[in-house]
Amino acid sequence: AVVTCTDQNACTDDVCDPGLGCLFPENHCGNELCDCGETTGTCSADCLPSGSPDPEFGGGDGVVVSDFVLDDDEAVAAALMGGGKILVGGRVRHATQGYNFLVAQYLPDGQLDPNFGENGGFTQTDLGDSKTDRAYAMAVGPNRIVTVGHGNVAGSGQRFAIVVYKLDGTLDTTFDAGGSKPGTRLLSGILASSSTLYGALVNADGTISVAGSGYPAAGDPRLAAARLLPSGEFDVSFASNGHTVLGPIQEGEDSGV
Numbered sequence: 001a002v003v004t005c006t007d008q009n010a011c012t013d014d015v016c017d018p019g020l021g022c023l024f025p026e027n028h029c030g031n032e033l034c035d036c037g038e039t040t041g042t043c044s045a046d047c048l049p050s051g052s053p054d055p056e057f058g059g060g061d062g063v064v065v066s067d068f069v070l071d072d073d074e075a076v077a078a079a080l081m082g083g084g085k086i087l088v089g090g091r092v093r094h095a096t097q098g099y100n101f102l103v104a105q106y107l108p109d110g111q112l113d114p115n116f117g118e119n120g121g122f123t124q125t126d127l128g129d130s131k132t133d134r135a136y137a138m139a140v141g142p143n144r145i146v147t148v149g150h151g152n153v154a155g156s157g158q159r160f161a162i163v164v165y166k167l168d169g170t171l172d173t174t175f176d177a178g179g180s181k182p183g184t185r186l187l188s189g190i191l192a193s194s195s196t197l198y199g200a201l202v203n204a205d206g207t208i209s210v211a212g213s214g215y216p217a218a219g220d221p222r223l224a225a226a227r228l229l230p231s232g233e234f235d236v237s238f239a240s241n242g243h244t245v246l247g248p249i250q251e252g253e254d255s256g257v
Contacts, residue, residue: 012027070094073091087104100133101161105121125171125183127152137149137199144165147162151186161184162184162208174231176232185228194215199212211226225243
């Protein structure tokens, strides 16, 4: 005989189980309507106004404050990872190394992911002489996390910096494997000083596109862009040598920007 399962209740699903018969599990939480007796306590996703802090994140107020090493930590970049994990990047202050690149990963509830990085939820990377290392942007590609910002070349000032991590937060040493610190690269020869990368993208073919600004040997600050191979070398199919600097743009001038 044909069995029709329905309880005429909009707050439940109607399920016909061959072994158990008619089942009517609740379906209301998550339908974006605060109905069926829901409250902010039983279904915050439906009953809290849009833009409200998520009470399921952090200590119930939607906020997490992390003290990684010393004071003056900073997060300026974020990305969503699989499973609802949250990746953040910026800088962390070290007692002897000054400021280092910071990458941290949080679980969906706001706890640091103990399986990420070398410090139980975060990792820091010292680029050497600068003591002012800082990440400003990040991009996630297949099996790697690309962070960009700035660091110093000894005696030459602030330079574009790229640090690549595996998805577990350890350095990806296949990037610039022959460099002084595999997994990292400071880009010299593009701009003379005060250079910082503010954007990054991992392309479909694995190449890495970056963009930022800095000062040439003389004159006003300029915009610059570069593309690197997955191995960290400049992609010479881009702008003939892998990088380009935009000249001064006059007001009203159409220069493709």
